[in-house]
Amino acid sequence: PSRLASLLLELATNKAERILVEGYTHQDFAEMLGTYRETTTQTLNQFKHQGWIDIQRKHIQVLNPPALVQLSKNA
Numbered sequence: 013p014s015r016l017a018s019l020l021l022e023l024a025t026n027k028a029e030r031i032l033v034e035g036y037t038h039q040d041f042a043e044m045l046g047t048y049r050e051t052t053t054q055t056l057n058q059f060k061h062q063g064w065i066d067i068q069r070k071h072i073q074v075l076n077p078p079a080l081v082q083l084s085k086n087a
Contacts, residue, residue: 015045016055018084020065024074031074 019041023033042052056072059065064076074080 013055013058014083014086016041016052017059017080019044020072020074021077021080021084024077031077033072033074035070036072037070 038053039049042049064079066073
C-alpha cells in the first residue's frame with residue numbers, strides 16, 4: 013500500500029482544483045510496482061473504502077492527499 017500511495021502521488025496532477033491520476037489502468041500500476049493486478053485492485057479498493065480516492069475508468073481522483081502522503085512515508 014505504501015508504494016502504491018507513493019506512485020499515485022507521483023503521477024497526480026492538479027486540474028481545476030482536483031488532484032487527478034489519469035490514463036492508467038490497474039494493470040499499468042501493477043506493472044510499475046512489480047505486483048499482481050489483483051493486489052493493486054484490492055489496495056485501490058481499500059483506499060476508496062477509506063475515502064482517500066475515487067476510482068473511475070482510467071481516472072483516479074485523490075480526495076485525501078495527506079493520508080496518502082502519510083502512508084507513503086512507511087515505504
